[in-house]
Amino acid sequence: MTFHSILFERPQDRLQETPDMPDFFVDLNLDQVIEAITVTKQEYNLKPFFHTPLRHPAAIRYRHQVMQDLENRELFEAVETFARQMRAMREHLAQSEKLYYPYQKKRWFLDAVNIYCDAVLALTGSLEQIELKSRGFQSLREYLRGYVASERFTTLRAETRQLLADLAAVHYCVQIKGNAVKVRRYEGEADYSTEVEQTFKKFQQGEVKDYRVQFRERVDMNHVEAKVLELVALLYPETFANLDEFCAKYETYLDETIAVFDREVQFYIAYLEYMDILKRRGLRFCYPRVSNNSKEIYVEDGFDLALAYRLMRQNTAVVCNSFHLKDSERIIVVSGPNQGGKTTFARMFGQLHYLASLGVPVAGKKAQLFLFDRLFTHFEKEEDIANLRGKLEDDLIRMHQILQQATSSSIIIMNEIFTSTTLEDAVFLSRKIMEEIIRLDSLCVCVTFIDELASMSEKTVSMVSTVVPENPAQRTYKILRKPADGLAFALSIAEKHRLTYQQLQERIKP
């Protein structure tokens, strides 16, 4: 097995990177999630990977394995170390580009190569020490073994070390007198500072001030330093000739496969780091079973990542929710009081499926999810009173497009559609849409205040946002599987207009 990529097992698996985020990202708050995941990794441009769902369960399993290997702290550290070194290497190259004096540029280049060699060797060494289970890392190890043993690498490293040793041995003297600067090799002259210090040692008592001046260390040189360096090069002609030759010879020293790995592995690292933050708050993640034929799906204690991440920062507890669809069940109809977590539930459902399609762990203790071909969302946007007519029309056009494109392998998430029309219209239109989805046999979540949708067919399942029984105004944010009741509907309407007992009490000031 030859190593191709840590993200895609075979060359033919590789998908075109998607620079722009999918349409549903904003509705599902996935834009926030991916932003949080990639924010510290800008240099790797990871978003395109997060914008590209996989098509085959096997590709997902390949990533799961890699991710599981990386959950081993040792491997994670090893990869992190490698990444740090590669970053240092890039910084050195960038510095080399920026500088002006040739021997400075070349030295930075040499140092970059040295860091690269160290990084590759360290990673190879670490992989030998760690038990690797994933095909991805096993074949990477195989690849690295071959690479570090190759003549190409061994020569590169040997020459780098030799050159560094030669440069470290350079020891010269500068004699400054008036405007004359004489440069020659160091000839064993005694350290005069130490001698002076020694002479006055007998007066030493107690701590005294440090009079040493801290010089501002710039990266670049002034022209006097540069001139000195130029003359030092004349004192050590062979060493500097070697440096010239080295830079010319190894312009393209970087191994392409390793460079690609350095970027791609950050997909996992970024996600693991993100997950770790939430895990530390007691939230659970799991590797879902992903299938593209069985539509039995469930999650135990899932949650909305974007919300959890936000609540965590406010130090607020996160409420987890579960669902389970089996046999012919396809559609979850979520009703119940507003602000009860219905939208969050819908987003969670979408996030779970989308992240599962990326081959990463998902929120929850346990999950089985469906590998969709397309994912559609339709979320209620801010109401615009002036344009009621237009909005309903837009909604219908949008729904029409979705239903035209959707297949039985698609997932459709609808959140409070048709709120801008009369109840009668809304019921009528919703039923029509639902009938179509039922016919398609797509998986669907429909958040609605029209509770009768919940009992339309054997494919529909009713779930309800709940309140604390003693205090209807207090939310539990639990969405439970139970029949919708009319009360919740009435209450949610009242609530929507902020007319509940509790709300009025708050609103009406004495």
Add this chain to the structure above:
Amino acid sequence: MKAFLMYKDRDFDLHQKLPVNAEDLTQDLELNTLFNAMARGDKFLLEVAKTAVLCGADHSPDAILYRQAVLKDCLKNSAVVREIYAIAIEALERERKVFWGIFSKYPDAILHRAVEVMLIFVELLKRLKTLAEKHANEFDSEGFRTFFDMINRELNAEYFAVIQHHLRELKFRDGVLISARLGKGNRGEDYVLRKHTAQKRSLVERVFSRKPRSFTFYIAERDENGYRALSELKDRGINLVANALAQSTEHILSFFTMLRTELAFYVGCLNLHEQLIQKGVPVCFPQPAPAYERRHSGKEIRDVCLVLTLEQPVVGNDLKADGKNLVIITGANQGGKSTFLRGIGLAQLMMQCGMFVTAEAFSSNLCDGFFTHFKREEDVTMKSGKLDEELSRMSNIIDQLTPNAMLLFNESFAATNEREGSEIARQIISALLEKRIKVFYVTHLYDFASRFYRLGREDVVSLRAERGVNGERTFKLVEGEPLPTSFGKDLYASVFENTNLFLSSCTDE
């Protein structure tokens, strides 16, 4: 180099924390009179006197004898001692006048100043050396002998020559020679100032050895950036040597500072001694006993502050209280009880810091802590809280007490009626005795005083202010049973009727 004139093996810390009760001690024993006599208007002498007296030496007889010996030398050779003191002062003053300049952030400027300061110090060290050579054998104390030995040993002519050579070299007439290695990005680093070795080669070496390859370039005359870069390069080279020399000047400065500080104590003692001699008051070097012993005896002990204040002679008192833990003093008002108590306190403090005392003879055990609990006149304003205040002060003292401490009570716990005051005092004092705290207690609390007297304890002695047959004060204290009245009647008589005393002084004339 260390002065070590205050302690055998450590510096005197002028900035050490004064004891928590320093203010109480100063007030109760009127220590400012003593300090001022030592300082003679010199602020620095005052500060040193204050710290030295209030902090004492180590609580070991050896440490005290060490200072006593140094002080005896000072009394014998006061002119030489004052001259050394003057050298130290001159060193400090001249150093302060060497201008730092506005380039104190550059090694070149730091080095320049350090060389200048060092030249001053060398001159003064040489003067110190001359004094040492001339007078060392006139001193007997371990402290001074060690000091002069050190001066003679460390500061020999060769050493001065080496210093002067360096100071010349550091002007870099042959240019600055710096070695370096290639650091990050081939920029120079590890700059080390090197010694020119060229002149050491012999003729043969010079002729036959290959001249090392070298390349030279010149900074163009108008290249200001070039000159700036060059001086930075130079600064990198001399950074360490500038630091070394500047630190050395600071070390020598602190040697002079320490010398001045430690001598200041003895100069203060000389000042005091001169005044006491003038008054014809006998002084002696006391014999310190270890803290665990109980010694307290002396002849003609006088309150040094009273001596310094009064024109007329002050009466001395004897004390025989070896083996005693408690000395209770009762007797006539204005019979010299408080003066006696202060005299005891001052003698103790002066002994503990290595000074002489105003007595013909004095010996006492050292104490680990020294406290006073005096009745405070100014507290009268807050009448109801007076006992409260006294007890709270007492409680503060208790917090700091260690065994072998010494406590002086003056009319304490008299802010209530006699019976209650006596009971409070009895309980406190009994406890203190059990903890081996040495107590001197001046009191009118007859109940308290007589009860202790009647217990007949071996470690308690009762003293009484004597009065003559006609009721006049002799200011002498004698051993004896406490008497129920304090001769207030007499005092009343002397103030309001002014008969006996007035008459007797008339007849004397």
